Amino acid sequence: MGSTVGQTQAGARFDSLFEAHHTAVFRFCLRRLGPADAEDAAAEVFAVAWRRLDQVPEGEPARAWLLGVAYRVVGNQFRGRRRRWRIADRLRMERSGGWTITASDTQEGIVLEALEQLSGRDRELLRLSAWDGLSRGEIAQLIGIKENAVDQRLHRARSRLRSSFDQLQKEVAQVKPKEASS
Amino acid sequence: MIELLERADPAVNVEVDKRSLRSRVDERVGLLPTVGPAAGRTRRPLLAAVGAIAAVAALVIGYTVFRDEPLVDGLPFLAAPSSELGNLPGIATVVPLRTGGVKTMAVDGVDIWVMEALHNTLTRVNANTGSIEATFPIDEYSEGIAVGAGFVWLLSYDEGGEVLRFDPAAGRVDRRIPINGEPAWGPVWFGDRLWVSNDRSELHEISPDGKVLAVSAGDVKGEGLGLLWVNDPETGLIHSIGPDGRQSEYVIPTHSGLDTADGWGVREVVEADSNLWLMDGGYPFGTDISRFDPGTGELRSFASLTFGLMDMTEYEGSLWVTSHTDHLLIRVDLATGEVNRYPLPGKAGGLAVVDGTLWVSLYHPGVLVGINQPANLIEAGEIVADDWNRYPHRLLCTGQQTDSTKPTIIMEPAGWIGYGQWSVVQAQLSAEGYVACVNGYVADNRPPDTQAADLEEALVDSGIDGPYVMLAAGDGVHAARLFADGRSDVVGAVFVDPIPIGFASFLDAELGFAEGEGHPPWLDIEQSVSASLSDFGDLPLVVIGHDLSTTFKSGSFVDAVGETTATAIDDYWQEGLDFYSALSTNSRRMVANNSNMDRVVWDQPALVELQVLSVIEESRSSARVR
Numbered sequence: 077m078g079s080t081v082g083q084t085q086a087g088a089r090f091d092s093l094f095e096a097h098h099t100a101v102f103r104f105c106l107r108r109l110g111p112a113d114a115e116d117a118a119a120e121v122f123a124v125a126w127r128r129l130d131q132v133p134e135g136e137p138a139r140a141w142l143l144g145v146a147y148r149v150v151g152n153q154f155r156g157r158r159r160r161w162r163i164a165d166r167l168r169m170e171r172s173g174g175w176t177i178t179a180s181d182t183q184e185g186i187v188l189e190a191l192e193q194l195s196g197r198d199r200e201l202l203r204l205s206a207w208d209g210l211s212r213g214e215i216a217q218l219i220g221i222k223e224n225a226v227d228q229r230l231h232r233a234r235s236r237l238r239s240s241f242d243q244l245q246k247e248v249a250q251v252k253p254k255e256a257s258s
Numbered sequence: 259m260i261e262l263l264e265r266a267d268p269a270v271n272v273e274v275d276k277r278s279l280r281s282r283v284d285e286r287v288g289l290l291p292t293v294g295p296a297a298g299r300t301r302r303p304l305l306a307a308v309g310a311i312a313a314v315a316a317l318v319i320g321y322t323v324f325r326d327e328p329l330v331d332g333l334p335f336l337a338a339p340s341s342e343l344g345n346l347p348g349i350a351t352v353v354p355l356r357t358g359g360v361k362t363m364a365v366d367g368v369d370i371w372v373m374e375a376l377h378n379t380l381t382r383v384n385a386n387t388g389s390i391e392a393t394f395p396i397d398e399y400s401e402g403i404a405v406g407a408g409f410v411w412l413l414s415y416d417e418g419g420e421v422l423r424f425d426p427a428a429g430r431v432d433r434r435i436p437i438n439g440e441p442a443w444g445p446v447w448f449g450d451r452l453w454v455s456n457d458r459s460e461l462h463e464i465s466p467d468g469k470v471l472a473v474s475a476g477d478v479k480g481e482g483l484g485l486l487w488v489n490d491p492e493t494g495l496i497h498s499i500g501p502d503g504r505q506s507e508y509v510i511p512t513h514s515g516l517d518t519a520d521g522w523g524v525r526e527v528v529e530a531d532s533n534l535w536l537m538d539g540g541y542p543f544g545t546d547i548s549r550f551d552p553g554t555g556e557l558r559s560f561a562s563l564t565f566g567l568m569d570m571t572e573y574e575g576s577l578w579v580t581s582h583t584d585h586l587l588i589r590v591d592l593a594t595g596e597v598n599r600y601p602l603p604g605k606a607g608g609l610a611v612v613d614g615t616l617w618v619s620l621y622h623p624g625v626l627v628g629i630n631q632p633a634n635l636i637e638a639g640e641i642v643a644d645d646w647n648r649y650p651h652r653l654l655c656t657g658q659q660t661d662s663t664k665p666t667i668i669m670e671p672a673g674w675i676g677y678g679q680w681s682v683v684q685a686q687l688s689a690e691g692y693v694a695c696v697n698g699y700v701a702d703n704r705p706p707d708t709q710a711a712d713l714e715e716a717l718v719d720s721g722i723d724g725p726y727v728m729l730a731a732g733d734g735v736h737a738a739r740l741f742a743d744g745r746s747d748v749v750g751a752v753f754v755d756p757i758p759i760g761f762a763s764f765l766d767a768e769l770g771f772a773e774g775e776g777h778p779p780w781l782d783i784e785q786s787v788s789a790s791l792s793d794f795g796d797l798p799l800v801v802i803g804h805d806l807s808t809t810f811k812s813g814s815f816v817d818a819v820g821e822t823t824a825t826a827i828d829d830y831w832q833e834g835l836d837f838y839s840a841l842s843t844n845s846r847r848m849v850a851n852n853s854n855m856d857r858v859v860w861d862q863p864a865l866v867e868l869q870v871l872s873v874i875e876e877s878r879s880s881a882r883v884r
Contacts, residue, residue, distance in 0.1 A: 098279055103269040115275070119282035126283075127557070184266035191263065206260055207267045225719040238259050 086129055093132065094122055097142050104143050104208055108150045121146045140214040147218055186248060190240035198233035205230060346603065346685050348635035350615065351388035351628035355381060363619050363626070365610045366405040370617060373412060374624065375401040380410065380424060385612040388628060394429050396422070402454075406447030407466035413441035413454065421445065421454055423468050433468035444478040448486045449501045453478045459491040463503075472503075479536075482529030483552050489524050496524060496536070510534060510555050530572035531592040533558065537567050537579070547579065547590070559595065563588050564640075571609040573616045574632065580606035580618060584654070585678030587618060589632065600635040601654060601681035601696070602627070603860065620678070623860050636685040641695075641720045653716050655695040657688030665725040665749055665874060667694040668713065668741070672732025672757075675856055679731060682863040687870065693722065697737070706736035706783050713741050725749040727877070729870055731859060733757045735838065736783045743791045750798040750873035751842075754850075754858050754866060758834020759788045768823050794842035798876035800869045801839045801847045802858060803831075809855040844876070 101121050106114035124145050125132055132138050191199055204210045204218065212230070216223045264270075355374055363372045370383040373396070380394040400422065402413030410424040412431075419440035423433035439456035446453045451471060452464040461476040476488035485498040485506065498506035510527075526537040534550045547570065549559045566583025577590040582605045589598045604620030611617070616629040629635065638654040654677060659666075667687055669680040677696050684694045697713045717723075724747030730738035735756035742748040758764075762782045765771075809815055810828035819827070839847045848869070853861035 094280065094283065098276060099274050102274045102279060103272065106269040106272060107267070111272075115279055115282060118279055119285070122283040128560070131560075183262060187259070187262050187266045188268070191266075202260075202263060206263045207269070221719055228718070234259065237263070241259065 090122075090126055090129060093125060093138060093142075097139050098122070100139055100208070101142050101146050104146045105150060107203060107207055117146065117149050120149045124149070140210060140217070143208060143210065143214075144218050186244045187237070187241055190237055190244050193240045193244075194233065194236055197229070198236055201226070201229055201233050202237060346627075346636065346682060347689070348600070348629055348631050348633070349627050350630045351626075353383055353388050353390065353626040353628075355390075355624040355626065362401050362403040363608050363610055363617070364403045364405045364410065365612055366410075368612060370610060370612065370626065371403060371405060371410050372619065372626065373400055373403045375399060380412070382426070383626060385615065385617065385628070392429075394424070396424070396431065398422075402441055402445055404445040404447045404452060406452060407450075409466070411445050411447065411452050411464075413445060415440055419456060421452065421462075421464060421468075435464055435468050435470065437462045437470070438473075442477065443489075446478050446481055446486065448481050448499075449503070453486060461488060479524055480527035482527055482534050483532070487527035487534070496527060510536065510550050525567070526570065528570055528572070530570075530577045531575075535570060535577060537570055547577070561590060561595070561597065563590075563597065564599075568607050569609045571611060571616075573609075573611050576632075578609055578616060580609055582606055582621070583676070584652075585676055585681065586638075586654075587629075587635070599638045599640055599654070600632075601638050601656070601684060602678055603681045604678040605676065606678075623857065636681075636688055638696075641716050641722075653695040653697055653713070653720070653722075655693060655722070656684050657691065657693045659693050660691040663878075664692050665727045665877070666722055667692050667727045667729055667870060668738070669694060669696045670709070670728065670730035670734030670738045671696060671698070672734050672755075672856060675732065679856075679859045680729070683729075683859060683867050683870070686863070686867050690871075695722065697734075706733065707740055707787075709737035710740035713737065723747075725877070727751065727870060727874055729754070729866075731755055732856065733762075733782065736788075739788075739791050739841075740783075742794070748797070749877035751794065752800045752802065752866065752869050752873055753838055754802045755804050755855060756801060756834065756838045757782075758830060758837065759783065759785055761830060761834060764830055765827065768827055769819065794845075796844040796880075797842045798873040798880070799839070799842035799845035800873055801835055801845060802866065802869065803835050803847070803849050804853045804855045804858050805849055805851050806831075 098118070102114060102118040105117040105121070109117055121142060125142060132141055191202060194202070201215065204215050205212075210218065212223050212226045216226045219226075221229075355372065362375075363370050365371075365385070368385045369391070370385050372381045372383060373379075374381055378396050378398065378400070380396050381390055382392045382394075383389070384391050396412065398414050398416040400412045400414045404411045408426070410426060412422040412424060414420045414422050414434075417434075417436075419437055421435040421437055421441070422431045423435070424430070425432045437454060437456045438460060439458045442455050442457040442459070444452075444454035450466070453461060454464065455461045455477045459475055459477050461474050461478055463471040463473075465471050475490065475492070477491055479487045479489050479496065481487065485500060487496050487498055487510075489496050496510040500506060524536050524538055528535050528537075532552070534552050536548045536550065538546045538548070546560065546562045547567070548557060548561075550556065551558055563579060564581050564584050564586060566581045568580040568582045570577055570579040572578075572592070575592055577592055579588040579590065580586070580602075581588060584599075585602050585605055587600045587602050587606060589600070590596075591598075602618065602620060604623050604625065606618055607621050608619040609616065614630060616632065618627050618629065619625075620627060636656050638656050641653040641655060669684065671677055671679055680694075680696050684696065687694045697716075698709050724745075726742075726745075726748050728738040728742055728748060728751040730751070731754040735753045738751065738753070742751065760782060806828065810824055810831060816824045835847060839845045848865075850858045850862040850865055859866055
């Protein structure tokens with residue numbers, strides 16, 4: 077794929093950056109914005125990277141840097157358009173047509189629902205950790221708190237997720253037999 | 259559980275359309291301006307093209323940043339008399355103007371001209387003495403000011419938008435110059451003429467005798483390096499205009515890609531340390547400053563400071579930046595990049611340097627403050643509790659705990675006033691060895707329960723332990739009560755002009771505001787929520803009310819709303835104060851003489867400090883604080 081940013085050293089570096097991290101950046105945006113806006117946000121992230129290419133760290137840390145930009149770009153998207161990809165809404169739609177998801181999907185569906193029931197900050201912390209694969213140090217840097225605080229918050233968030241998950245499981249167990257009998 | 263969550267990742271199996279994404283990236287990158295000179299042209303440093311200009315120093319604030327801000331309650335009774343604001347450390351001079359008045363200022367020699375837009379008054383302040391030398395009525399809404407050719411130039415928003423030429427010798431406006439729309443950017447006196455852009459991005463050049471010499475496309479953003487800097491609204495590029503009026507071939511890319519969604523783009527361009535600095539965005543979202551090499555247009559550095567950046571100027575080797583939203587003066591050391599934050603007693607606006615003094619205009623309360631010993635300013639540490647969606651919840655803390663028995667003082671501001679009201683007492687209490695933290699980025703309209711939760715988290719994360727004394731004003735008492743509920747480490751409270759439960763909707767009903775047009779609901783909590791909170795027992799509590807003679811019982815308020823309504827509102831307020839006083843069996847209620855609603859902390863800072871200290875003393879004697 078040719079680069080339009082110029083056949084320069086900077087252009088080559090940018091190409092390499094895109095090649096290595098476009099999937100991570102896109103998925104980061106997808107998780108938070110949904111398919112309609114994810115590509116646009118990811119493109120913005122790389123446009124910022126091009127403008128600040130001299131600030132992008134070399135090697136693997138570039139990924140965390142890019143996700144840091146993505147974090148802010150996504151924040152802007154939220155702020156400006158107030159669109160959210162409501163996983164819970166999607167699940168509710170599926171449920172309104174009956175329990176069509178498989179048993180294994182049900183577990184994953186419930187955990188997604190449980191995630192949605194958490195506060196925004198708990199949810200984001202879990203996503204950064206479990207889905208975006210950021211280390212506690214990277215998360216601390218990203219959101220500007222101490223690593224110990226990340227540990228504490230993650231611990232609390234996991235506990236709340238577990239609690240929410242357990243509650244939902246009970247509710248599902250109560251609903252399913254009724255549906256099966258009707 | 260985490261493994262299950264990992265498996266549930268909805269994006270993990272989604273394939274990226276790499277070609278499409280790359281195409282979008284290239285589209286964006288291709289739209290970015292070419293940095294430096296256009297191809298085929300000879301590169302030439304901008305500085306070489308700079309001619310000597312005898313420009314009068316003019317401060318550009320530009321645009322109607324304050325205009326949309328409500329007059330607190332949109333009522334005249336809140337216009338307080340001038341007050342003597344206690345001086346903060348590092349501040350040499352305080353010039354009291356009128357509430358909500360300081361919009362813009364321009365410097366002419368030792369004179370600072372201030373347009374008090376909300377009071378239709380042009381004021382001349384002698385910067386050497388700090389005294390008000392003259393005031394002139396300007397009978398229309400006007401903000402945006404510059405000085406040039408012996409005149410003061412004002413932007414008027416009445417009559418569809420005009421530039422006014424004010425003759426100081428005659429003391430009146432002697433020319434009115436239509437500009438085909440509302441003023442939007444400028445004015446800047448540059449070269450031998452005035453430059454101002456209207457809301458259609460039409461850049462007008464106006465001669466000293468008030469003739470429109472030329473009109474072109476562009477938003478004027480400031481002056482620097484002897485050049486005028488103009489934003490092309492179509493391309494987003496900043497280009498320069500030399501003193502001969504010819505455009506430079508150099509362009510500066512507008513860097514603020516993250517903030518262009520707000521529709522503000524570049525707010526201001528200034529020169530500092532022989533570089534060009536761009537400030538992005540505007541109120542309330544402008545957050546960033548960028549430094550560019552003036553010779554090449556290359557971005558040299560970038561800093562994201564805080565919200566609501568208003569103005570910047572160079573002073574004593576640093577770039578100084580004001581934040582309207584956070585009530586801060588921010589110093590960026592030009593040599594090291596170090597950033598320091600200093601709370602100011604109000605919403606910070608324009609900056610100017612006159613004879614070695616840095617002048618800051620504050621809005622609400624309307625004052626000018628002159629700083630000549632910046633090293634003495636009390637610095638605040640910023641604790642970011644929550645940075646989601648770029649709406650950070652923050653504590654601004656001052657002081658260093660010198661005595662472990664001293665409680666931490668948590669200051670909850672009134673939501674519609676914000677940080678600045680506490681800065682006077684914050685500085686004083688910090689000087690006495692207390693750690694004092696102002697809670698919350700209030701412009702986010704966070705409801706009180708969120709404020710309280712964020713406060714708790716911020717304190718835990720930053721390791722600022724109790725015991726705590728809660729100092730709260732206005733609707734800040736709601737968050738203070740929610741935070742204190744059931745806690746044994748809250749050892750005392752001082753409520754200043756606490757807003758009664760339900761007061762916002764009551765006032766809306768009394769004053770005939772339609773739903774959604776009056777007070778925002780986040781100012782209040784439900785009666786049921788209030789009732790669910792536990793009382794304070796015998797917690798030392800002081801409730802300070804404003805001097806009623808100046809507001810609800812004042813002649814102007816009675817004239818505005820009628821005696822029956824005024825009495826009803828006053829009764830409701832009084833009952834509210836009774837309610838708060840009754841929260842503790844160890845409370846006392848006070849009236850701050852000669853203080854207005856929302857202004858007690860500014861008008862009577864010593865009283866508030868004294869009550870905080872007395873509450874601490876009482877808590878100590880009752881062994882709450884050891």
